[in-house]
Amino acid sequence: MNILVLVKQVPDTSAIKIDKETNTLIRTGVTNIINPDDLAGVEEALKLKEKYGGTVTSITMGPLQAEAMLIELMAMGVDQAYLLSDRRFAGSDTWATSKILSSFIQTLDYDLIIAGYQAIDGDTAQVGPQVAEFLDLPQVTHLSEIIELDGDELVVVKKTDYELDTLAVKLPALITTRKEMNTPRQMNAFEIWNLDKKKVMIKTFDDLSIPLSDIGLAGSPTKVKKTYTRPVTTKAPKVEMNEVDAAKKIVDLLYPYMEVKSHG
Ligand code: FAD
Secondary structure (H helix, E strand, C coil), X not given: CXXXXXXXXXXXXXXXXXXXXXXXXXXXXXXXXXXXXXXXXXXXXXXXXXXXXXXXXXXXXXXXXXXXXXXXXXXXXXXXEEEECCHHHXXXXXXXXXXXXXXXXXXXXXXXXXXXCCCCCCCCCCHHHHHHHHCCCCEEEEEEEEEEEECCEEEEEEECCCCEEXXXXXXXXXXXXXXXXXXXXXXXXXXXXXXXXXCEEXXXXXXXXXXXXXCCHXXXXXXXXXXXXXXXXXXXXXCCCCHHHHHHHHHHHHHHHCCCCCCC
16 A cells, blocks of 8 residues: 655744744744654554555655655655655645645555644644545545555544544545554664665655646635734632642643553
């Protein structure tokens, strides 16, 4: 099975600033990480490859600095990677980004496309579904599990706040993954040793078959009118109690946000 995983390098959202002129995010000089939902997708792709054979290819659209992320993914076991990078892509909203990605994907041979459910900076969750639409592929979003490959169908579990469905989707298809699905593997010595046999292939607008008017700000129907930081208006409640009760209260308040790890 040949699997394409769409990955996005995202800025550390706590360090982000906004260009007031263009209302776009300033990404230079900010620490970057691999979008967590995409890392889950890479892990699922590698597990599928281990079970059924094939290849795993990562694709990102972004600045040249995203090459480091792709090398990291290859050190985890990804076979090859494409970086779509061109100044003419700058200003692309989710629509234009999806156009660029799908136009390039059309040139590849694949059975399955995996995208993250959403990126932690843009947060729209639009790119995966739009790529599926542009490529005329069936899609299943919000996955919590991939059960098996059954003939030419992938059996998956879709989990949202309202539903838990087991679905079979005919390949080729696009699925979106969430970070809760798995714990991504680390880079390993064997793959790092093999890195010289792998490469990041850089592609530009000239490798695509779409007009210039489809990309960048010109091809982006989203117009950001205004951005602002929401002022904090609510005051934290003040409660007086002894240390023991205070400790219990803090644990109760934090418990829903804590990741409970088993050491068994
Ligand atoms: P989501 O839709 O939440 O992402 C879902 C999944 O899609 C991800 O988990 C990942 O698997 C995949 N995915 C998303 N983006 C990519 C990607 N680039 N490559 C591969 N896979 C991907 N961003 C810039 O970097 N430079 C700009 O100049 C710029 N200009 C913009 C101008 C406007 C008017 C707007 C509205 C946005 C702009 N953006 C720019 C942001 C950019 O459009 C989004 O970051 C991008 O389209 C992805 O949207 P998202 O973050 O909501 O991703």
